[in-house]
Amino acid sequence: MNLAFRPAILDEPSSRDLMDRALDPHLLVGMPHLTPHGLSETWLMKELGHRHWLMLARDLGMDDADFRTVDGEQAYAAICATSLCEARLECVRANSILTIRSELSTVSRTQIATSHDLFAEGSKIGRVELISAFVRREIHGCNHSLARAAVLTSEAAPYKFNQLAKTAADIRNLRIATYWGLPVTAKEPLRSFRYDPAVSQEFNGAGLFYFAEFQALAERALDAWLPEREPLKRRDVFFLGNIERSEGLIFDLVAASDNGDVFNGQIRRQSGDVIAKLFMSSKELP
Numbered sequence: 146m147n148l149a150f151r152p153a154i155l156d157e158p159s160s161r162d163l164m165d166r167a168l169d170p171h172l173l174v175g176m177p178h179l180t181p182h183g184l185s186e187t188w189l190m191k192e193l194g195h196r197h198w199l200m201l202a203r204d205l206g207m208d209d210a211d212f213r214t215v216d217g218e219q220a221y222a223a224i225c226a227t228s229l230c231e232a233r234l235e236c237v238r239a240n241s242i243l244t245i246r247s248e249l250s251t252v253s254r255t256q257i258a259t260s261h262d263l264f265a266e267g268s269k270i271g272r273v274e275l276i277s278a279f280v281r282r283e284i285h286g287c288n289h290s291l292a293r294a295a296v297l298t299s300e301a302a303p304y305k306f307n308q309l310a311k312t313a314a315d316i317r318n319l320r321i322a323t324y325w326g327l328p329v330t331a332k333e334p335l336r337s338f339r340y341d342p343a344v345s346q347e348f349n350g351a352g353l354f355y356f357a358e359f360q361a362l363a364e365r366a367l368d369a370w371l372p373e374r375e376p377l378k379r380r381d382v383f384f385l386g387n388i389e390r391s392e393g394l395i396f397d398l399v400a401a402s403d404n405g406d407v408f409n410g411q412i413r414r415q416s417g418d419v420i421a422k423l424f425m426s427s428k429e430l431p
Contacts, residue, residue, distance in 0.1 A: 334397035338366035375427035
């Protein structure tokens, strides 16, 4: 007699359970997380962006990160500024245990900040800060039409002053002329690098050019121009817009310090509209 056995059906965890698992502070490092120079900055930014959104959803009492406007339309917690400092990513290797200690704070009615202290091999290897604001497309399918959006929130938390958010606003509104001793803008770039993004690789599930790919584009240009430069210690990125799927991008080297250890770059559309400002340093800055 043949006996047929039905496989056991395991209960699927809830989305809320999986959010908690995704926010576990410890991660075993393997090849997907690495480059020949240590921990991948692009992977790290994607991971911390994911944690930022999950932390925000959890703080709002949501079961997943499906953000909606007050009228029920899709909204996105768009990253508007990032800062990586004290970076020692070259210290991370395969089978290292990466520990991420994260905190969330409310910057304003529309902005949230998360900070992430990174540890590996028994020491600190960096700190990352992310600032986000809720946005929606004012024109369906048009990435140029992103605008701030009101989203249903939980009880308001006390606002906490955030220097990165203030600097982002100052740069966006042209209130400062220099940053890290370099001019924020320049009439003519020192060098320019043209790049055509791949939709299947560098756009996210919302159809937007992914925020982590902005710094990756800057690295492509600097690797082509300065392949022997010192490892990065600090990078601040300020986001000013996005692109359509058919658009190419240009990275401009706007300015560099006399000894070549601090750089200012910008990413612009082919039309000339600047969509990001990036400041990079191979030395620690105050």
